Amino acid sequence: MSTNSSTNVIILGAGGIDRRRPGIPMSRLIRVETRKLVDTRAGFWLVVAMTAVCAAVLAGALIWAKPGTLDYQTLFGVENIPLGVLLPVLAVLLVTSEWSQRTALLTFTVEPRRARVVRAKLATCLLAAAVAFVATLLLAALGCLLAGALRHHTDGAAGSWDMSWHLGIYASLAWALALVEGFGFGMLLRNSAAGIVAVFVVPTAWTGITAAIPWVHHHIQAWIDFTTAQTPFRAAQIATAADWAHLAVTSAIWVVLPVLVGTRLLLRAEVK
């Protein structure tokens, strides 16, 4: 191997650059991005707040729920509400903080192939959602055990483990979509405040607008409004083929399109 090492020395001597050095693997980029979620005060407290809110919601349900409703499915559904709100914020911030804190400069000099950074961030978001999903299942289980122990003598349904499998799948799908939607909005706007506001205000406003116009409301709202399209998936019955078609089309508009356009803008954006 002496030839090899001597060429190496020559290459290094010529300009100090090793052309055969391995690049940064995706796994390492994902580890870095995961660490960025919690290594600032803002990120750390967002995660703490998410945990605290989930615990508070669980406690609230245990104390105030009407008799006959404290089963596993309800508890799981209740836990979904705060996380559905907070997870998209996490996704927005993972992208926008690079621009509001100007760290994109370092991020894109460490890995100039920006598309790889985008993929690593997206993977990190989905990873966070998976962790949150499992945590929710566990928290709901804890709540269910507590409900059984505390209320079973007065309330027969409390602590029942009934759960429709499809609701779990729908919920996890809704999370993933909301998260990636937040990610896309973050890339489009590249500003934390604007991104967070847009994620909450724009879809809600759109639901209002499309509901206010009678023709739109009756004929095409389910095809263009994400919230309307998702409503059947929150109900107990199994979604129909039409429901899935609505979901697919609205996802293309609200999730795929922002991500594609956002990525394109981000790849070209001037890093100030």
Add this chain to the structure above:
Amino acid sequence: MISVNGLSKRCGGRTAVDGVTFACPPGTVTGFLGPNGAGKSTTLRVIAGLTPATRGTATIAGLRYQDIPNPAAQVGLLLDASALHAGRTGREVLALDALAMGLPRGRVDEVLELAGLTRAEARRRVREYSLGMRQRLGIAHALLGDPRVLILDEPANGLDPEGISWMRGLLRGFARRGGTVLLSTHLLHEAEVVSDRLLVIGGGRILAAGTKAELLARAADISEHEVKGGRPGGARGWDDEASVTGSALEQLYLRLTARSARGLRVREGESA
């Protein structure tokens, strides 16, 4: 070896860099001089792959920065010491990118020590850092991968005299060991002391380039010519004194940049 060839960069309607050509050989420190807005930072950002060139090329050892594998570990960059996440600790800023570059754990402590940041300082959040500390952190970041090439934009900004002297020693040692350094500065004295080669840029164009000795010889020529030809624009005692105390390099620099600014005004006048 850093090599810039016929580089132009247009931003909007403005030409920020206009046909710039130069090379930085290994074992030397090249000082990049010019007034604010002359195109120094833009040139450095093009070299670092952050901004695409409109025309021309910028390579390091024959490769574009973005084509170097694991580039930040091979080319030390300090482009903007204020582009750091205010909520991260100094140590975390380094640890994140050391992780991305795949460096051993101990490297962060080594560069912190090299940059003269104490453990207590490294545990503080960047928000609380003075500009001088941010510069030290930025230099520590540039040194992370033990690179053979350093590109530094205004690294002396905000450093106290002790810090400037420390950096001078660091860069001289780096070049002595065969490294290539390109640093921009508007501190003429600093450039004169630390550099082997000098580049003067104004209005996006290279106004003068060469070894320090060559430029100083040219400066001497000009002042001799001035003495023979008499000073233009009635010199008063006070102004005269100020220009006498300025170094030969300063006189050359002021003359070159003033001429380029005049040229610019003429060009603008023509187009209007």
